[in-house]
Amino acid sequence: MWADAIPGRDEQQALKRKAIVRAAARLMSRRGSHGATLDDVADRLGVSKAALYRYVSNKNDLILACHEEALAIAERCLDHGEEKGATGLEKIRLGLRSYLVEMIRELGVPALILEENVLQGDAAERNYANRDTYEQRMRRLVAEGQRDGSIVQSEPKIAVFMLLGSIHWLAKWYCPDGDWQPEQVADAIVELATRALEPSPAERLSAELHAGAGTGP
């Protein structure tokens, strides 16, 4: 019937939960996890707080869902970067750029990431695990870039922290209602931050020599 154009009951549930998570993420981005109350989230969706509990077991669960949504976006964008980019540096650039744009579009601004310490119990550990796998993936990309000569030699951990810091700090200053467009600002930030990873000509030369000069012209 209806050629499956009408979402089923359980699909509706999933959609509603997603709407809750999105609304919550937006609010928390602005006011922080503590500052955004469940009443706020409910109001934003035009329902009562009690209704939320049909789709979310508690606030911790909701916050965790927000973080997982954000990290899912990040991973998806890294997929894109790894697919399209040639060098380690390019993959990182593409991945971070689309991450920022998507983040601004979908969740307002990625301020959730700024305060993950509010999670308690299992949720906290699960979230740390998620974040760690993402960071490790980033580090592997840095190492790849160091091998292919697109990234300067340095401690990958530090490099990744530096990049993520530059990116997420956006939450502190970017105003979605301002003049700057998401793509524009994402470009500018990512371009500048990843400049830090670019090897100088001299460094690139020595890297090529060290690699056997097999890739030179």
Next chain:
Amino acid sequence: MWADAIPGRDEQQALKRKAIVRAAARLMSRRGSHGATLDDVADRLGVSKAALYRYVSNKNDLILACHEEALAIAERCLDHGEEKGATGLEKIRLGLRSYLVEMIRELGVPALILEENVLQGDAAERNYANRDTYEQRMRRLVAEGQRDGSIVQSEPKIAVFMLLGSIHWLAKWYCPDGDWQPEQVADAIVELATRALEPSPAERLSAELHAGAGTGP
């Protein structure tokens, strides 16, 4: 009691208030402004919560004081940078490096900065004003570096946001009990982040030409 912060008699009040601010800053750095309760702060100092109210009018006031302390450190470190550094880039490097070191030493880790949105009323505006003057000072240094050729041409606002993001993100991952020493990690982060501002040899050359080549050998 009072964690051994009681020399003079008349200055006692000021010192005690300072001790409160420091303790609060440390706790808030770890657990966030909301997560750190006044009871926690009092416990840490070995007094009761009620005693705090002799030196602090309310929690907002306390949070504001923490931010002002942090910004005061930042300004002081920029003074140092401006005094010792020759170029715009050097001033920024020195300023940020000592800021990070001092911050880790004094206030644990500068996580307060991550959540200034919790301030309410006058305190919020005053804090934003403080922060703005600091950021403007940083921007002026970037512009100076662009004039003297030590910093690549780019939007100073973006550059400053990128730097501050890299720096403050430290709060997310640096563990004071870990292996890395404050100076070591401050050096690494600042060195890498400011690399992004360095002009490439070609850019430097064109900058010198544009400036009339008056400073070349």
Next chain:
DNA sequence: CGTGAATGTGACTTCATGGTCACGTGTGCA
């Protein structure tokens, strides 16, 4: 000593907010 100001305390109030529950309503299905 004696006195008043300063300081610290425990016990209290107040309030915001997370979380629960019994109930009314609409909807799909036999």
Next chain:
DNA sequence: TGCACACGTGACCATGAAGTCACATTCACG
């Protein structure tokens, strides 16, 4: 038609934390 179930609601409870207050204690000083 009527049943069962999902859904949403307003009213409610529990709790943690901010903030207050009367009182005890200590200290400077005449």
